[in-house]
Amino acid sequence: MGQLHEVGLSLGGTNYVGDIGKNYYFSPNKPAGALFYKYNWNPRVALRATYSYLPISGDDANADIRYRKDRDLHFSNTINELAVGIEFNFYEYDLSSDDKTWTPYLLLELATFNYNSVAGNRTSTNEYKNTNKTSYAIPFGIGYKSKLFGTLAFALEAKFRYTFTDNLDDRLYDSSNEIPTGLSETTKRNLKGDGNDWYMFTGVSIIYTFGRPACYTNGL
Secondary structure, three states: OOOOEEEEEEEEEEEEEOOOOOOOOOOOOEEEEEEEEEEEEEOOEEEEEEEEEEEEEEEHHHOOOHHHHHHOOEEEEEEEEEEEEEEEEOOOOOOOOOOOOEEEEEEEEEEEEEEEEEEEEEOOOOOEEEEEEEEEEEEEEEEEEEEEEOOEEEEEEEEEEEEOOOOOOOOOEOOOOOOOOOOOHHHHHHHHOOOOOEEEEEEEEEEEEEOOOOOOOOOO
């Protein structure tokens, strides 16, 4: 027998990969968090729903590309994300057993997220007129989970989101925290980039399991 449901809290850090700053996929620079629920379909597969609060930022001053350092722009944004997907355990996972209490796992989800984008021209106080936009992402990740004691477990996880937008970073400021004007055509081309933006989350989770069924279901 095994627990049917799991709820948990994740805490960790986010980072962004796009047209501003450095392009390191493992480089969290903003604190972030998430709440999630899992339905354990069987000891190898769980269905999962997650809400994530994910601030992101990028700064050309930290880039390792010369032209980015020279233009010296930066941005910040906040992403609110809802995701659903499937978690596949490498080994059978069952906290009520004696020998199935840990496993690495893979995660694949579909997500919708909300973020701030520029609407029209800047205001008279050197701030952008913002609008909320919604877009989509494909999160995938890897993790490791293990029993702590009783019905509590922990997990270490890294998730990567490929988005369907290239403007997470359009609220730009220069090194003086002014909205940049008169950007050259070369800079504009560089800011357009070669593809869509990514954002990542790396963190640790505390998980509570409950709802012991007579046996695992064979489906929903």
